[in-house]
Amino acid sequence: MKKLKMLVNASDVKSHINREIYGHFSEHLGRCIYNGMYVGEDSEIPNTNGVRNDVIEAFRNVKMPVLRWPGGCFADEYHWKDGIGEKSSRKKMINTHWGGVTEDNSFGTHEFFDLCEEIGCEPYLAGNLGSGTVRELAEWIEYITFDGVSPMAELRRRNGREKPWKLKYLGIGNESWGCGGNMRPEYYADEYRRYQTYCRNFSGNELYKVACGPNAEDYNWTEIIMKSLNEWHTKAISLHYYTVPTGDWSKKGSATDFTDEEYYSTIAKTLYMDELITRHCAIMDKHNPNKTIGLIVDEWGCWYDVEPGTNPGFLYQQNTMRDAVVAACNLNIFNNHSDRVVMANLAQAVNVLQALILTEGKKMVKTPTYHVFDLFKTHQDGELVYSFCENDKAGAENIPAISQSVSVKDGVMTATIANCSVDEEYEIECDISGFEARAVSARILCADVRAYNDFENSENVATKQYEAMLECGKLVVKLPKCSVVSLVLE
Numbered sequence: 317m318k319k320l321k322m323l324v325n326a327s328d329v330k331s332h333i334n335r336e337i338y339g340h341f342s343e344h345l346g347r348c349i350y351n352g353m354y355v356g357e358d359s360e361i362p363n364t365n366g367v368r369n370d371v372i373e374a375f376r377n378v379k380m381p382v383l384r385w386p387g388g389c390f391a392d393e394y395h396w397k398d399g400i401g402e403k404s405s406r407k408k409m410i411n412t413h414w415g416g417v418t419e420d421n422s423f424g425t426h427e428f429f430d431l432c433e434e435i436g437c438e439p440y441l442a443g444n445l446g447s448g449t450v451r452e453l454a455e456w457i458e459y460i461t462f463d464g465v466s467p468m469a470e471l472r473r474r475n476g477r478e479k480p481w482k483l484k485y486l487g488i489g490n491e492s493w494g495c496g497g498n499m500r501p502e503y504y505a506d507e508y509r510r511y512q513t514y515c516r517n518f519s520g521n522e523l524y525k526v527a528c529g530p531n532a533e534d535y536n537w538t539e540i541i542m543k544s545l546n547e548w549h550t551k552a553i554s555l556h557y558y559t560v561p562t563g564d565w566s567k568k569g570s571a572t573d574f575t576d577e578e579y580y581s582t583i584a585k586t587l588y589m590d591e592l593i594t595r596h597c598a599i600m601d602k603h604n605p606n607k608t609i610g611l612i613v614d615e616w617g618c619w620y621d622v623e624p625g626t627n628p629g630f631l632y633q634q635n636t637m638r639d640a641v642v643a644a645c646n647l648n649i650f651n652n653h654s655d656r657v658v659m660a661n662l663a664q665a666v667n668v669l670q671a672l673i674l675t676e677g678k679k680m681v682k683t684p685t686y687h688v689f690d691l692f693k694t695h696q697d698g699e700l701v702y703s704f705c706e707n708d709k710a711g712a713e714n715i716p717a718i719s720q721s722v723s724v725k726d727g728v729m730t731a732t733i734a735n736c737s738v739d740e741e742y743e744i745e746c747d748i749s750g751f752e753a754r755a756v757s758a759r760i761l762c763a764d765v766r767a768y769n770d771f772e773n774s775e776n777v778a779t780k781q782y783e784a785m786l787e788c789g790k791l792v793v794k795l796p797k798c799s800v801v802s803l804v805l806e
């Protein structure tokens with residue numbers, strides 16, 4: 317077992333970790349909404365307004381702070397008026413992006429906002445700029461948030477909702493450089509400026525408008541957008557980056573059947589998120605040095621080949637301990653960049669890509685990724701403090717073996733550490749200053765890198781209590797191969 321030193325200085329407060337960094341994303345894609353979280357009011361599966369109770373409970377348990385909807389690519393073809401009113405008379409149409417299946421619009425605005433109320437999370441809407449109109453988006457805001465007398469507020473009332481909802485987060489266009497209209501950044505920036513003008517703050521509601529930011533390393537997109545917009549137009553720009561193990565979108569690799577080499581290349585590609593954020597932030601710093609415009613990584617996670625025999629348009633994949641390490645690395649990166657990263661949304665919440673939850677009929681499984689969100693939840697709304705860990709190199713790609721972040725909230729310190737190595741165990745000896753720790757409690761997620769939970773064995777990968785030693789401000793913890801540990805000190 318190798319020994320590594322770590323330092324934490326709680327007096328050196330870096331930035332606030334917005335709870336929205338622990339956000340999620342749900343698209344009308346495959347079985348994320350339909351036959352996933354939403355089973356309909358008449359289902360035998362216990363539900364609240366059609367959404368599975370076990371899913372709601374699981375979301376509440378990880379303190380889901382924000383949920384993005386209705387897409388994704390779907391958002392730029394979504395016309396919200398198709399999804400309101402009597403369900404039997406809602407339009408049935410083709411989901412052109414995802415599998416060409418019938419979209420019956422039974423999950424729409426009311427269902428989404430009611431779900432967010434049940435979970436206790438902020439709604440984050442992705443507005444249609446690609447194929448919609450300025451008027452359509454303006455009316456959606458009026459429908460949702462206006463308390464007075466107006467055509468849209470009356471329509472909402474006729475559909476059973478007297479009081480408006482609160483809506484903070486509003487994205488205007490999704491991947492406008494791709495599925496959202498294949499626009500050039502100059503054109504998008506002008507369109508964005510026009511659309512956002514008519515998205516009004518009604519009845520005390522204050523919108524937090526989000527512009528479409530870059531795809532991965534498209535630094536030019538960030539440059540032009542930051543040059544064209546200011547804090548009056550936008551509160552944040554988005555970034556999308558997926559971990560594709562092979563780097564080849566036509567053969568991404570299997571979710572469960574992979575070599576150690578592929579594992580390390582997955583982690584290397586995940587850690588690239590740090591470089592992406594650093595470089596996009598440098599451009600943002602140039603145009604917005606006082607950091608009043610945030611960065612929102614509103615799509616991230618692993619993207620593999622779909623499970624054999626499943627609809628290629630449904631993006632259904634299993635989730636192993638490898639995904640848990642990927643989640644831990646990304647969340648540590650977001651925490652460590654929380655001076656600019658104000659929100660992040662894992663793709664996606666249920667049955668799609670790096671899902672939190674998988675469902676099959678009445679059964680529901682929490683994935684290893686879910687357990688990482690559970691381990692990290694005490695970071696939410698904490699203050700990031702200085703931490704440094706000596707590192708070791710792992711795998712042929714020489715990736716850093718250890719990923720960590722530390723925060724303090726209400727006199728409680730949380731340190732989350734991942735051992736990305738599948739070859740080496742480590743003992744971390746951590747010196748803590750600026751914080752009087754009297755007790756430590758630890759939890760661990762650790763399993764074979766290819767281990768996963770399925771409907772026959774749902775507890776194969778699960779968190780358990782763990783041991784860590786605390787003596788005179790020194791914390792000692794052992795990290796088994798391929799593990800994620802959360803330490804809570806009081």
Ligand code: AHR
Nearest residue numbers: 387388389390490491663
């Ligand atoms: O999450 C799946 C898809 O990935 C989203 O619809 C799109 O925004 C991205 O390309």
